[in-house]
Amino acid sequence: MALLVAAAIGFHTLPAQAETSLSLADKAALQAAMQRHIDRVTVDGVVLYLDRESGEARRLHPVTAHPMILAYGEHYVLCFDFRDDAGDTVPIDYYMAHRDPGYVVFHTAVADRALLQDLMKSGHVTRLQ
């Protein structure tokens, strides 16, 4: 029973701590900053991406913003799904830092989930509660 109570308290307190560390407004500001960044870099509604392997500039159409926010030290990582002209989904991870009054993107990882996975494995990137 003690274990039950402890588990209940733990599960109850974890979300509350996440909300105090990053409020709903901050999360929305992060999403807005990512959206603004995408709007700013789009050319005729698409993001152009230089593919090293093919040597071509791929056209990536913005589709869906991931609601998930990851913590990277004092910074954050957000994801956005794009689709190329062939219809394949291309995820882009945005590494964002705080700068008053909002947030800015300081690194963009296109179709490079390995980086994010390595950072998560090494514990540098954690899931934001």
Added chain:
Amino acid sequence: MTRSRDAGPEPAVPTRPRWAQRLHVRFLAIVTASFLLIILPAAWLLFGTMQQTDNLLLASRIGSLSARAAGAIDRHGAHQDPALARDLLAPLAADRAFLCAELRQGPSVVAAVPTAQGCVTGLPGESLEIPVGDRPVLTLRARFTDAELVETRRLELALTISAVTLAFLAVLAAGSLSYRLLIWRPLSRLNKAIALSAGTGPRRTVDWNSRDEIGLIVQAYNRLAIKETDRERELRSAYDRARASEQALGALNRDLEERVRQRTEQLEIALHEADRANDSKTQFLWSMSHELRTPLNAIIGFSEVISSQVFGPVRPVRYRAYADDILYSGRHLLKVINDLLDIARIEVGRERLDEAPTETGPLVANTLRVIAPLAEESHVALDSAVADGPACLMIDATKMQQILLNLLANAVKHTPSGGTVSLDVGIADDGRPRFRVSDTGHGIPAEALTQVLEPFGRAEGGASPHFQKGTGLGLPLARKMAELHGGELVLKSTVDVGTDVTVYLPASRILPADAAQQNARSAVG
């Protein structure tokens, strides 16, 4: 259903265990604890995850909508056209999470939703401020609330609690039903069968054919019950046989008892008749002896007169020899009659002891003096030892001397020439005074030892003349006189070795050595 192998009254089922000790309750307690331990954390985790996801979705939606609105305003230069700016901000109002939105240029509001009101001071919710384009003074401020999300969470929590409760009740019901079907029913039947079988009634089996652990237990119990029933049947059969044997034995015993009773009655009647015949015989002997003595005295007296020739010589001389024979025979006959009279008197209880303190030494000396001529005539040595015996006894001296004379005379008669007869007076190991007469005669066969103690019961010695001497009254008379003194006569004999006859008197008859002299002095005085 419980099936009984034999019909019979059903004894009371044992009292059920206390509430907390019932297997059902404990089973449900374990199920409940397990359920809560698993479901509650799982539900809480699920609820928390849903809450977090909703929160992130809300933040994503608000951020995205706000950013798109800010981008549209920037692209269309709407900060210079408040009406256009309001139109671009209007979609934000469609979202229930948004409370208000303002397009601000520095401290002044260019456009606001709701129109002409904007985000008034004190409005609840959180505020989001986004730069519009690259103009730092132009910002989009929006206020939004998670009230709908909170409400949704509340509803989800209620639904979760309801679902958990329903699931809990379902688990309880399923557990209880499973317990009743799988455990309680066979256990109840088994318990009832055991309770019924525990009494003196027939063994019961349980009708339960499951192949699980309970079924194995029930089958084991059924095998045991059947074995017990068979054993009881065998025991009952053996008991019936034993009872029949006991009844037969009882009948036989009663028959035997009846026979014994009848035989005892017959024996008692025969004994009574024998006693009466013996009394009659004794009375007859006593009367006849008494009647015979009177004429015998005349015969002895006159034959003695004739034999002693008191009135002159008897002619012819042969008549004197006849008279001697008559006198000898008469005296012998008188002795026999006197012995018979003594025995008869003792048997009819008319004989009395004339007791007085008697010195043993003179008694023995006188007796030996009387018997000495007979021993000398028979060439039998006579020996005596009185030193270790009591000096004085309270006895009837005449009868004691008669006892000793009879025993010594018998011994001399049955001892061949050259033999020895001895009289030993002493004190036995148990303190009783004893008179032992032993001889080196022919002895008496063991089978005749009892017979010679009865009147006229001479030993059956076949053609041997040794057993034909005497009248057969000496030993019986001595025995009866010893018994009259409260003592006993013990006869031991070995054929061709000799005979020992010992008279034991009670130890109480021993007196101090000078008792006889004091008695004599007191009698004179």
